[in-house]
Every structure is written in C-alpha cells, then in structure tokens.
Amino acid sequence: MTEVRLLGDTALLVAGRRVDLGPARQRCVWAALAVDVNRVVPVERLVERVWGVDAPARARATLSTYLSRLRQALAGADGVELVRRPGGYLLAADEAAVDLCRFRALVERARDADDGDAVRSLTEALELWRGEPLSGLAGEWARAERDRLAQERLTAQHELVDARLRVGQGVELLVELSARAAEHPLDERVAGQYVLALHRAGRSADALEHYQRVRARLVEELGVDPGPALRELHRRILAADPGLTAAAGGEVARPVVVPRQLPAPPPHFTGRAAELDALTEALDDAGRAGAVVVSAVAGAGGIGKTWLVLHWAHQQVDRFPDGQLFVDLRGFSPDGDPMDPAVAVRGFLDALGVDPARLPTDPHAQAALFRSLVCDRRMLVVADNAADTGQVVPLLPGGRSCTVVVTSRTRLSGLITTHGAGHLALDVLSAAESRALLTARLGEARVAAEEPAVTDLIALCGGFPLALAVVAARAAAEPRLPLADTVAELRGFGLHALEDDDPPASLPTVLSWSLRRLTDGQRTAFALLGVAPGPDIDLPAAAGLTGLAEREVRAVLRALADASLLDHRAGGRHAMHDLVRAYATTLAHDLPEPVRRSALERVVDCYLHTAYHADRLLAAHRQPIRLDPPAAGARAVPLSGTSEALSWLDAHHHHLLAAQQTAAAHHRHRVVWQLAWALYTFHQRRGHHHDALAVWQAAAEAADHLPDPAMRGLAYRRLGYAHAELGRHGQAIEHLHHALALAEHHGDRTQQALARHTLARAWERLGGERQALEHARHALDLFRAVGQPVGEADALNAVGWLAARLADYDTARDHCRAALTLHRRHGNPHGEAHTLNSLGYIDHHTGRHEQAVRHYRQALALYETQGDTTETATTLDHLGHPHAALGDHAEARAAWRQALELYLEQGRDTDAERVRGHLADLDHAAGPHDGG
Structure with a gap:
C-alpha cells in the first residue's frame, strides 16, 4: 500500500517503507504537488513555491531535474504518478492514500452527519495528524501552507468540541478547553465552549467568572463587548436554564413572516460548478466562524451573474429557513438612475411584515430597524445589479446569521476591503459548459445532427452566456433553420448579429450600459484597447496606446477592470473577452481617424524599440540597425541583462507579431522590416521557426517597397533560412540565392559573406554537407577580406563543424579551436557556445569522450545563461x-x-x-x- 503523508513530516511510504524524496528543495517540489493532488500545478507556481518570488535564473531547469528524479523515486509506488500536463504538472494519486485528503473528507462528512457520527468522524480526522504539517521544509510557501493547515486543524478541533457539547459532554472537555482558552484568550467561540463545559461540570461560578475575564479583556484590548452568542450563553447560565445541562433539544421559533422573494431559477442553467462551490464554501466557512458572509459576484454585462446567484440560491434555499430577500438595484439600467438604497430598505421592511404605522420616517432609522429585525435570523439577502458599495451598505444585516450575495459589473472594492466581502469574478463558460447550454436549449438530437455548426457557434460565442442564450433562443424559435446559417450570420456580421429589439437580450446594448458610468477619457481608452495589437496589453504599452502617463493610464485600466470591461491578469496584463473587444472595436471606428492612427503608431513604436533593445542585449555582436525616434508619447521599456530581455520577449511575442501586422496594414514598411530584424535572435533561441517564416515573409514584401538593397538582401536571406529550418528545400535555396545575387550585384561583400554563411547552414539542414562546406569556405574568405572577426569566427566554426560531419576531424578541430579563440577574444558567448558544441562532437567521434563531456557542459552553461532553450x-x-x-x-x-x-x-x-x-x-x- 502507498501512503502520501503531509500532516507531519512530508513523506511517501510504500508498503510501510519510506521512499527517499531527495534533498530539501526536491522534497519541497513533492509537497508543492502533493497538497494539490490530482490538480495541475502550473510550472510558474511550482517555481514560486519552491524558490519564492525571487527565483534564480536557472530555477526552471533545476525544477526539471527535480521532477525527473521524483519520477524515478516514484517508480515503485503503486497508484502514485507524476504526470506532465500543458502548462504544468500534477501528482496523480488515490485521495484515500493522502492523509490531508482523508482529513478533509472526514471533516466534510462530519458536517452532514448527526452529532454522534460527527464526533467519530472528527476524532478520526484529527488522529491523522502526527505533528507540524510539512515539517522540515523551509521557505515562504511552506511556512504559509503550514499556517493554513494549522488553521484547518484548529477549526476541526473547534467543531469536535461543539459536537461533543451537543451530545451532552462537559467535564470530559475541561482539561482540553482550559489549555485552548489560555492559548486563544480572545476567541469567543473557545470561551463559550469552556464556559458551557464548566457549567455542565457543576462549576457555574467558575463559568461566570471566566465570562467576566473574557469580557474585560475584549473591552480592554479590542474595545468591544462579547458577541450575541456569548452574551446569550451568559444570560442563560444566570437564569439557570435547564436546557444547558444536556444536549439542545428544541428549535427556536421562526418569525411569523417568512419572505420568499427569490425570482424563479433560470431555465437551462448549466456549468459554473467551481463558482457554485465557491459560494457554498464561503457559506460553510462563515457558518463555522459564526460570521455574516458577504459575497460580491462581479463580471461583465451578459456574463450570467444573476443566473448564477439565483441558481445557487434555489439550491441552498433550505439553509435559509427564515426567508430570502431579493432586490434589483438597477445599477446599470438603461432607463433610469440606480435605485436609492433607502427604497430597497423600505421594500425589505415591507417584505418582513413591518406595520407601516410603526415605520420610522428617517432613512437611517429604517436601516437600523431592518438590521434589528434580521439580526438573529438565518436569511439570504440578494442585492442584484449594484452600482457601487454605497448602494449596498445599508442593506447589510447587523448580526452574524445572515448571508448576503451581491452582483455588480464593478468590483465593489469598498465592500471587499471594509466589509470583508469575498470577491468572485465571473468569467466565460468553458467549451463543455457552452455545449451543455446549447444541448439543454435545443435538445441532444439537434446538437448531435449539426455537430460541426455547434462547434463553430461555441467558438464564435467564446463562452459568453448571453451570446449563447441569444443564439439558442433564435435557433429554438426557428427549428427548421440550419445552425450553419446562424454561423454564417455571426461570421458575416460579428457582434451586430447578436443585436435584438429587446434590450436585455441584445449583447451590444447590454455592453453599452456598462459605459454609462465611465468618463469620456475612459470610453476613448476602452475603444482604443479594442484595436491594440496582441491578445492583451500591459501598462507601458497601454500608456503608449493612449498617450497618457503611466500613473494616469493605471487609473483608467483600473476603472475599466472595475466595470468588468477588462480582466486584470497575472504579470500586470489586461485583456478583454473577444466579444467585448469586438464591441470596443466598433467604438474605435467611431473615433477620428488621426486619433486611432496616432494611437497605433505609438503602441507599435513601444513594441519595436523595446524589442530592438532586447535584441541588442541578447546579441551585442550583431551589426546594429538605425531606428527612427519613436512617436511622441511612445516609450520603450527599460531592460537590463539577457534574462530580463528574454522574459520580456517571451511575454510579448504575440504582441510583436501583431504589431508587425498592424504596421503592415498601415504601410509602415520600414517598421515591418525592423520588427522582423528585432525578433531574429529570439526566434532562433526559442525555436519559433513558423513565426520566423511569417515575419520574414512580411519583411521581404515590405523590403520590396524600400530603397535600401541591403535591407532587401537581408530579408530574403532570413526568409530563405526560415524555409530551410522547416525543411522546405526549394524555397530556401531560391530565396538565399536571390539574396546572394542582390549582394553581388551591389558589390556588398559583407552581405555576400552573410548570404554564403546562411547558404551553408541551409544546405546542412537539408543534408548537403559538401555543398554547405563549399559555401562556408567562401563565407570565411569574405569575412576575412572585410575584416569582421566575429563573422570570421562563425565561419571558422561552420567549416569545422561541417568538416566533422564529413569525418575530417583534424581539419574540424583546427578550425573550431581557431573559432573559439576569436569568440573569446571578442567576448561573444553565444558563438563560443556553438564552437564548444562542435568541439564536443569532434571529441566524441574521435574517442575522447571525457573531453567531449567537458566541452558539452561548458556549452550548456553558456546556452542556459543566454536563455537559448533550443x-x-x-x-x-x-x-x-x-x-x-x-x-x-x-x-x-x-x-x-x-x-x-x-x-x-x-x-x-x-x-x-x-x-x-x-x-x-x-x-x-x-x-x-x-x-x-
């Protein structure tokens, strides 16, 4: 049997024997996967858990080594496997074998059990703990995880005591509760448990004395009195309530008026399992902590916030026996201002059966009366479509027994910060959820019969619930119309195909309501973001796009994110859903053409100048090119060192490709060529061969419009080699000979040398080593003639490598050693790495295997420093x-x-x-x- 232990020292046991998980960092990798067993942990999160936010440059490579070793360690562990998934890894295991999973399952089982079974389940759960969790592991993540798990253990201990008290125990708990009360002197839950246990043990005087000590300490240190539960327990002890001497037996009478204001649940609701679980978990956590739960559900118009909350509320309705209140606050209504919160309070008071003659006239007094009426009731309050925090605060109950769920297109930061609301950001539906929605509306037969069209509809709607609902409603109303016709309409008319005469059913109209509370400047920025190149945008690029200072554009982006028109993602990036972006694009075309053109010039120049600077850091020995100054308002991102340059290029690769397309669309031919030039080193080191082909194809087309023959020659040379990398022999040789002919026609020996050198690389790629060697020797002669030592070193290495491939090892070694000397003399680490690689190959094929290992490892160290994963x-x-x-x-x-x-x-x-x-x-x- 295999066991995964986390609740104590971190360990893997196979048939009772401990498996060696390696050194401390490797064990931390194991723990970082094990706490999320059967869930994918992204590589970036693994690195952060093991090394912290300031991970070393080689952390990912070291992580790969650790993972390989862990796989070896798991070889004999039946039922436990380390699995790679897109973007990360997961530890696959039977959760019954993981002590943390068993602990949580037992605790969860206890919450649905009667008191006797709850005592047994919680006792068994706590017996799984063997000490401090994750003991022996260092680092910030391990410390934080230990604290979190310790809190879970403490909560389970509290729940076990409550269950034991409910079955009538008291004296049996005194020793345990005495120690816990001393450890947590301000915890009212512990205090109440200890007071009740003392009373049941016949020590009522001690119970009352302990209550007074706790009360005095709360007043002195926190400035508050005990809460209602502890005060009520104190009152019942003073009154000698006989119900305290045994398990509680009766229920509190419900109020006479039980409001049931929830609208009907939405039909055809599908998906949202994670979000439904999050709302339920918040309710469970608040119930255990004895606190009011406030959940703020935020998202764009049409994303399905109200559907989610109503579906969840009807699922949980039995947990609110004292009623449910609902109000549409009309925060983004097209036909009026947001509802005055005093009106909402008055509606709640009416629903609670308050005699109008007893209503106070002052709105603040009415809000106070509302809080008093619901203080001790188990009620649900749903405040839908809130405009801001101020609209919601008067509707918050005063006690700890109610649950409040608020929906809004804004983030409601004040509600989160001041009132402890949990934030639930609602995103689009997954493809599977989208299909389930269409199936529920159209029926399985029609969906199966028109499968290709259904797949296209799901992709075109992008998981946006309102878009899917509009499409499904139209298809249901016209059952004989093929879904392929709807697909064609969406492709032909885009967002306009989702318009409707009924405003709440028209996606463009619903989205437009979100703009009503924005300033003119924020609306303009929203429109420009619709046409910005790339899938998302960061702060420097957004500053260039809008022409604003970074401080100003940060506030604009925050306002758009708060309005759920923009998603704030990891790494300081902001993105729009495809349909929201399509709506923004329609607004961008309403802007004056010079405004739109200038914005795109600025953001493209931001990307170009930063990419150029990054390339200079990666390949300082490349012959530089001259860029025009960036457009006014465009600023390059400052970068330092190869690691930072590679990180920026990795993060912005798609933006740079899109920026080149934008430049081409606006006939900025020189910029198109310059962007291809700036991406060359990065594409080579990261192996982006298809992207290299695309950018150099665009650069060659642009270069035909430029007067400089060297630019045309370079474009065709790079284009030819891009074809060679992909095994396209005919196109490669054709473009490369065209580049060589241009250089020879203009008498440019440097370009001739570069063309010959590239022809050598291309022929080698295509298996023609002898033709490649001939071109490499020509390149060597030309580089020497024009006095370019780094080019000479590259050509020497090429001749040496190709000679080795043809088994002429003496010639190969002589040329590569000469190349190594030149590269080191001129400080070219990348060329040095290539040459060391060649020498390793020569050594291995001449039986000098130890020297080969040494040369390969020297090359590896240089490649890793340069970030050349290829x-x-x-x-x-x-x-x-x-x-x-x-x-x-x-x-x-x-x-x-x-x-x-x-x-x-x-x-x-x-x-x-x-x-x-x-x-x-x-x-x-x-x-x-x-x-x-």
Whole structure:
C-alpha cells in the first residue's frame, strides 16, 4: 500500500517503507504537488513555491531535474504518478492514500452527519495528524501552507468540541478547553465552549467568572463587548436554564413572516460548478466562524451573474429557513438612475411584515430597524445589479446569521476591503459548459445532427452566456433553420448579429450600459484597447496606446477592470473577452481617424524599440540597425541583462507579431522590416521557426517597397533560412540565392559573406554537407577580406563543424579551436557556445569522450545563461552519447530525459522520437539491475 503523508513530516511510504524524496528543495517540489493532488500545478507556481518570488535564473531547469528524479523515486509506488500536463504538472494519486485528503473528507462528512457520527468522524480526522504539517521544509510557501493547515486543524478541533457539547459532554472537555482558552484568550467561540463545559461540570461560578475575564479583556484590548452568542450563553447560565445541562433539544421559533422573494431559477442553467462551490464554501466557512458572509459576484454585462446567484440560491434555499430577500438595484439600467438604497430598505421592511404605522420616517432609522429585525435570523439577502458599495451598505444585516450575495459589473472594492466581502469574478463558460447550454436549449438530437455548426457557434460565442442564450433562443424559435446559417450570420456580421429589439437580450446594448458610468477619457481608452495589437496589453504599452502617463493610464485600466470591461491578469496584463473587444472595436471606428492612427503608431513604436533593445542585449555582436525616434508619447521599456530581455520577449511575442501586422496594414514598411530584424535572435533561441517564416515573409514584401538593397538582401536571406529550418528545400535555396545575387550585384561583400554563411547552414539542414562546406569556405574568405572577426569566427566554426560531419576531424578541430579563440577574444558567448558544441562532437567521434563531456557542459552553461532553450535541448541530446560511451548510464539517461522534455515543449517531435530511441537502447543495454 502507498501512503502520501503531509500532516507531519512530508513523506511517501510504500508498503510501510519510506521512499527517499531527495534533498530539501526536491522534497519541497513533492509537497508543492502533493497538497494539490490530482490538480495541475502550473510550472510558474511550482517555481514560486519552491524558490519564492525571487527565483534564480536557472530555477526552471533545476525544477526539471527535480521532477525527473521524483519520477524515478516514484517508480515503485503503486497508484502514485507524476504526470506532465500543458502548462504544468500534477501528482496523480488515490485521495484515500493522502492523509490531508482523508482529513478533509472526514471533516466534510462530519458536517452532514448527526452529532454522534460527527464526533467519530472528527476524532478520526484529527488522529491523522502526527505533528507540524510539512515539517522540515523551509521557505515562504511552506511556512504559509503550514499556517493554513494549522488553521484547518484548529477549526476541526473547534467543531469536535461543539459536537461533543451537543451530545451532552462537559467535564470530559475541561482539561482540553482550559489549555485552548489560555492559548486563544480572545476567541469567543473557545470561551463559550469552556464556559458551557464548566457549567455542565457543576462549576457555574467558575463559568461566570471566566465570562467576566473574557469580557474585560475584549473591552480592554479590542474595545468591544462579547458577541450575541456569548452574551446569550451568559444570560442563560444566570437564569439557570435547564436546557444547558444536556444536549439542545428544541428549535427556536421562526418569525411569523417568512419572505420568499427569490425570482424563479433560470431555465437551462448549466456549468459554473467551481463558482457554485465557491459560494457554498464561503457559506460553510462563515457558518463555522459564526460570521455574516458577504459575497460580491462581479463580471461583465451578459456574463450570467444573476443566473448564477439565483441558481445557487434555489439550491441552498433550505439553509435559509427564515426567508430570502431579493432586490434589483438597477445599477446599470438603461432607463433610469440606480435605485436609492433607502427604497430597497423600505421594500425589505415591507417584505418582513413591518406595520407601516410603526415605520420610522428617517432613512437611517429604517436601516437600523431592518438590521434589528434580521439580526438573529438565518436569511439570504440578494442585492442584484449594484452600482457601487454605497448602494449596498445599508442593506447589510447587523448580526452574524445572515448571508448576503451581491452582483455588480464593478468590483465593489469598498465592500471587499471594509466589509470583508469575498470577491468572485465571473468569467466565460468553458467549451463543455457552452455545449451543455446549447444541448439543454435545443435538445441532444439537434446538437448531435449539426455537430460541426455547434462547434463553430461555441467558438464564435467564446463562452459568453448571453451570446449563447441569444443564439439558442433564435435557433429554438426557428427549428427548421440550419445552425450553419446562424454561423454564417455571426461570421458575416460579428457582434451586430447578436443585436435584438429587446434590450436585455441584445449583447451590444447590454455592453453599452456598462459605459454609462465611465468618463469620456475612459470610453476613448476602452475603444482604443479594442484595436491594440496582441491578445492583451500591459501598462507601458497601454500608456503608449493612449498617450497618457503611466500613473494616469493605471487609473483608467483600473476603472475599466472595475466595470468588468477588462480582466486584470497575472504579470500586470489586461485583456478583454473577444466579444467585448469586438464591441470596443466598433467604438474605435467611431473615433477620428488621426486619433486611432496616432494611437497605433505609438503602441507599435513601444513594441519595436523595446524589442530592438532586447535584441541588442541578447546579441551585442550583431551589426546594429538605425531606428527612427519613436512617436511622441511612445516609450520603450527599460531592460537590463539577457534574462530580463528574454522574459520580456517571451511575454510579448504575440504582441510583436501583431504589431508587425498592424504596421503592415498601415504601410509602415520600414517598421515591418525592423520588427522582423528585432525578433531574429529570439526566434532562433526559442525555436519559433513558423513565426520566423511569417515575419520574414512580411519583411521581404515590405523590403520590396524600400530603397535600401541591403535591407532587401537581408530579408530574403532570413526568409530563405526560415524555409530551410522547416525543411522546405526549394524555397530556401531560391530565396538565399536571390539574396546572394542582390549582394553581388551591389558589390556588398559583407552581405555576400552573410548570404554564403546562411547558404551553408541551409544546405546542412537539408543534408548537403559538401555543398554547405563549399559555401562556408567562401563565407570565411569574405569575412576575412572585410575584416569582421566575429563573422570570421562563425565561419571558422561552420567549416569545422561541417568538416566533422564529413569525418575530417583534424581539419574540424583546427578550425573550431581557431573559432573559439576569436569568440573569446571578442567576448561573444553565444558563438563560443556553438564552437564548444562542435568541439564536443569532434571529441566524441574521435574517442575522447571525457573531453567531449567537458566541452558539452561548458556549452550548456553558456546556452542556459543566454536563455537559448533550443540549443540547450540539442546539446543535452549530444551530451548523452559520450556519457553512454563511458558507461555513465545514469548521466546519459538524465541528459536525454531533459532533452526529451525540452524537445516536447518545443514541438520538435522528430528529435523527441530519436531521443526516446536512445533511452530505450540504453535501458535495453543496461538491463534490470542498472541503478539509473
């Protein structure tokens, strides 16, 4: 049997024997996966959990090593597996084998059980604890997780005491509660438990004395009196209430008037399981803590906030026996101002049966009366469509027994900050949820019969509930109309196809209501964000787009996010749903053309100048190009070092591709070419070959409109090599010879050298090593003639590498050593890494396997410093061979496993399959007793 232990020292036990999980950081990786068992943990979150927010540059590579070792450690663990998923990893295991999961399941079971069974379940749950959770693990995440788990344990202990008190115990709890009361002197729940236990033990005087001590301390340290529950217990002890001497037996009488104001549940409701669970969990947590729960559900117009809350409320209606209150606050109504909260309070008082003759005239007094009436009742209050926090505050009950759920298009920050509301941001439906909605509305038969059209509808609606509802309603009303016609209408008319004469059923109209509370400047920014290049935008790019200072644009973005028109995502990024963006785009076309054009020029220049600066950090030895000054209001992002440059390029790659398309659409030919130039190094190091082909195709088309022949030659040279990287022999050679002919026609020997060098690389890619060597020798002569030592070093390495591929190892070694000397002399670490890789290959193929390992590892260190994951993978692949030749099977296996993982991440399937073959051969050769 396999056990995963977290509630004490972190451990994996197989048949009772402890598995070695490795050093402390590796065990922290294990714990970071185990606490989220059967759930994907993104790589970024794993890195942060293990190393903290200031993770070292090589954290991801080290993490990969740890994960590989953990897989080896799990080899004998039946039912526990480390699985890679897109974007992260998960630890797959039977939750019955994980002590933390068993603990939580037992606690949850106790909450639905009678008191006797609750005592047994909670006792069993707490017996699973063997000490401090995650003991022995250091770091900020481990400390925070320990604190969180300790709080879960304390809550379970409280619940166990409550259950034991309900079954009539008292004297049995005194020792435990005495210690807990001393440890938590201001915890009123603990105080109440201890007071009741003392009273049941016949020590009523001690119980009353303890109450007075707690009361005095609360007043002195917090400035508050005990809460209603503790005060009521004190009163009942003073009154010698016989009901306190045994388990409680009766229920409190319900109020005469029980309002049932919830509108009917929405028909055809589907999905939202996580959000429904979040609302229920908030209710459960508040119930355990004895506090009022306030949940603020925020999201864009048409995202389904009211549907969600009504569906949930009807599911939970039995938990609110004293009634449910509902009000539409009309915060974003098209035909009037938001409702005065005094009107909402008066409506609640009427629903509670208050005699109009007894109503106070002052609105504040009416709100106070409302709080008094619901203070001790178990009621649900739903405040729908709130404009702001001020509209909601008068509707909040004064006691701790009610639940309040508020929906709004704004974030209601004041409600969250001041009143402790839980924030639930509502996003779009998943594809599966969208399909379920259409199936519920149209029937399984029609959905199955028109499957391709259904798939297209789901994609076009992007999970937006109102869009799906509009489409489904129209399709239901016209059952003979093929869904393919609706798809064609959506594709042809876009957002306009979702208009309707009934405003609440028209998505453009519903979205327009969200703009009513925005300023003119915020509306303009919203419109411009609709046409900004890329899938999302960060603060510097938004500042360039709008022409505002970063301080000002931050406030604008916050206002749009608060209005649920913009999503604030990790890394300081902001994004719109596709349909919201389509609506913003329609508004952008209503702006004056010079305003729109200037905004796009500024944001494209932001991306261009930052990308150029990043490339200069990555490849300082590239011959620089000249950029025009950025447009007024456009500012490049300051970057320092290769790591920061690569991080920025990784984060903004899609924006840069979109920026080039935007520049092309506006005939900014020089900018199109410059963006391709700035992306070259990044594309090579990250292996983005298809993107490289696209940008250089655009650059070549733009260069035909430019007067500089060198720009045309470079564009066709890069375009040719991009084809070669993808195995397109004919196009590659055609474009490269065109680039060479341009250089020869204009007598540009530098461009000739570069074209020859690229032809050598292309021919090698295509399997023509002898043709490649001829071009490499030509390139070497030309680089020497024009006096470019770094180019000469690259050509020397190319000649050496190609000679090695043709088994001329003496020539190869001489040229590569000369290349290494030049690269080091001129401080070119990337060229140095390439040359060390060549020398490793030469050493391995001449039987010098130890020297090969040394050269490959030196190359790896340089590639990792430069952030070149493409060559890192290739070099790890190469490194496995000399290790295998030396009999170092464990080292060979580790190198090939890391190479395989990188190849898979990079989509290099052919390379990955080859490495799988190496690993299989190694396993076959090693036999079952190999220790790797």
